[in-house]
Amino acid sequence: MRTSLKFVLALAGTAAFAAPAAAQITDNIDATATVLQALTVNGDASLAFGNIAPSQIKTVAAGAAASGHFSMAGAPGSSVSFRFNALPATLQIAGLTLSAWTGLHRDANTAAGATAFTPTAGSAESVTMNAADGNYFVWIGATLTAAGVVAPGTYTQPVVLEVFYN
């Protein structure tokens, strides 16, 4: 009977499509990164012993007007380290010896209230750049001892400060 046959066909068709279709599911994750501001360091002022006579000993304290001064700039609030890879033992000639290095550092360009440290070749100081402007400052001093006989003249010796992100 045609009516019964049609009814059965309809039921079969319905049953064949009743099972759930396999779905594809999606989700996301992010790739993230933070690019830091490039670090810079500038030697702003030399450690200036001025005039020294043979056999004289002269000390310039870190933070004094004649002390050496470095300015650093980087990402505000970031953790960095600075160090002197080497500290000269002489001021260009053997008759002028350098010793007893002293240092100060802080995140504002004022020596008063700065943190004292002893500059040591290869030894790093870990600090935090100023949270507002990303600046940091270092002062250095030392003692210069002139030998009994020193040729008159002007003498210079570089002092190199290295800074890097932690």
Add this chain to the structure above:
Amino acid sequence: MPAGRFLLLPMLLAVAAAPLPAQRPIQVEGIKNLAFGLLLAGTPMSVLRTDAVRAGQVNITAQPKSSIIIQISLPASMSGPAGATLPVAFGPSDAGYSALGDIGSQVAFDPRNSTVVLTNTSNGRGTLYLGGTASPAFNQQPGNYTGTITITVAYP
């Protein structure tokens, strides 16, 4: 004809009654971002898929001991401040899959191509791990960058 009708009905019923394979619905859940962290301008940074801290992680749940297809849509760059972009690249072994959810026992695959894997025999789970390389330019704009990675999973 009566004989013809009675023959037809059982055949149709047999077709209708055959059970279709039941499959657990697929679930995909992003767990961890691919985090390159702090970068310096001009210095590329690579994250290994085995990096427990920085590698991206996605958990998958499906039918136990079943094949699934994983397809990953990868960005060519991350977007940052003032419209700046930071290139990011993915290599042939930057993705890995573990049916045990163990970052140390994953099987590597190329995230740029779809891959077919088997879910865990007992619980139907699996974990996708993702690494990559970010390459900031020498004059890269400082700031935060993000890019979207889309993971699609389906039964074959």
